[in-house]
Amino acid sequence: MDSLPDQSTVERMARIHKVWQWLAILIVSILFAGALEFAALPAALLIGPMLAAIVAGTNGATVRVPRPLFGSAQAVVGCLVAGSISAGIFPVFYKEWPLFLGAVVATVAASSLLGWLISRWRILPGTTAVWGSSPGAATAMVLMAGAFGADQRLVAFMQYLRVIFVSMTAALIARMWVDTSGIEIPAVVWFPPIQPAAFAATLGVALVGSLLGKVLRLPSPVFLGTFIFGAAVHLGLGVTMQLPHWLLALSYTLVGWSIGLNFTRPILRHATRALPQIIGSIVVLIAFCGGLGFIISRLLGIDPLTAYLATSPGGVDSVAIIAAAAQHVDISFVMALQSARFLVVLLVGPSVAKLVAKSVKQ
Structure with a gap:
């Protein structure tokens, strides 16, 4: 009679199995x-x-991204969002603030009504639909x-589906006004020279912001703590942060894996069944915002x-690229309104979600 493998052998086989799972996920992610x-x-x-x-999770993958790595990725995203806010938007916003x-x-x-x-x-x-419908600030x-308490998987499904729809629609509409066929997209520098002061500032903001978020018991403490602290030092003290493309890619990958591996077949089936309604809500929101754009164009006399x-x-980010490609577009106006909405969504999103949750339960 064959003897059963000892505990160390079982653990070693489990580790090898996990290594193969990660290798398969990495290869498919790159593709x-x-x-x-x-x-x-x-x-x-991020989406790749x-x-x-999602493919791995719905086919029985058992690996998960360690929480410290996921937290580090959230901190990097917090630094990215904080660094993307420019002080130059405030004069533009002040001029037409109403x-x-x-x-x-x-x-x-x-978006909240939808x-x-x-x-x-x-x-x-x-409140999954409320978070999933929030305009901007997808990640x-x-x-x-x-x-x-919302289902993070379904929120991601809604948010990134909207990002794709909105970006493709904006690109198509821009092409009606602007010929971008001759414009070359600048090559991505994956490993730029490290700027010691700026990179150290990034690491410091990520570390201090994460700790502050936990001390203050903020929701999503690592992300929000880093974002708030990073925005304060960036706008208030003029601190510059460096986020190399390799670091952003690694962080996006960890966030994508963390969300996708929690998908199961029942969750995926549920998302697929709700797909027509989700797409319908995205189309309605795009049309509504297009109507707002038409009104603003008429009131201020700016180009459509x-x-x-x-x-x-x-x-x-996609809107900024499209705006930069069109020479006659007022990019400062575009980014001022986009950034203002982004900040409002971050500030009022939790309160709106709680309010909607109460009304749904009644």
Whole structure:
């Protein structure tokens, strides 16, 4: 009679099995991200690994991203968001603040109403639809949603689907006004020279911000703590942070894996069943924001493309690239409105989600 393997042998076999799982996920992530990059789709470095992890998770993968690594990735994203806010947007916002505020409030109200309807009709559970419908700040909303009891997987599904729809729509509309065929996209420098002071500032902001977030017991403490502290030192003290592309790619990959590996077949089936309603809500939000852009264009006398890009609901990085490619677009106006909405969504998102949750339960 054969003897059973001892405990050390079983543990060693389990470790080997996990190594093969990670290797398979890594290879598929590279293939997916490369295909998305080739198709010029937004957020490829995040969506590709997330799709690979969903495939692995729904096929029984047992590996998970360690919490310290996931926390580190959240801190890097917090630094990225904090560093993306420019002090130059404030004069532009101050000049037309009533219109900006009205457009931001209208967009947030429309997205919240759509989220409330999806929740009310029991298409998605709890406040998931509210977080998933929030315009802009896709990665931030996904990271914060889990801290408020929403299903992070379905929020990610909604947010990144909207990012793709919005970015592709904005690119198509921009092409109607601007010929971008001759514009070369600058090559990505994966390993730029490290700037000691700026890179050290990034690490310091990530570490101190994470600790502050935990001490203050903020929801999603690592992300929010880093974002708040990073924005304060960036805008208040003029501290510059360096985020090399390799570090961003690694962080996006870890976030994508963390979300995707938690998908199961029942969750994926549920998301697929809700797909028509989710796409419908995205189309309605895009149309609503397009209407706001038309009104702003008429009121201020600015060109329609500038107004549309400024009100486009999400995909800030993609919108910035499109705006920069169009020479007659007022990029400062576009980024001022996009950044204002981003900040409002970050500040009021949790309160709106709680309010909607209460109304759905009644």
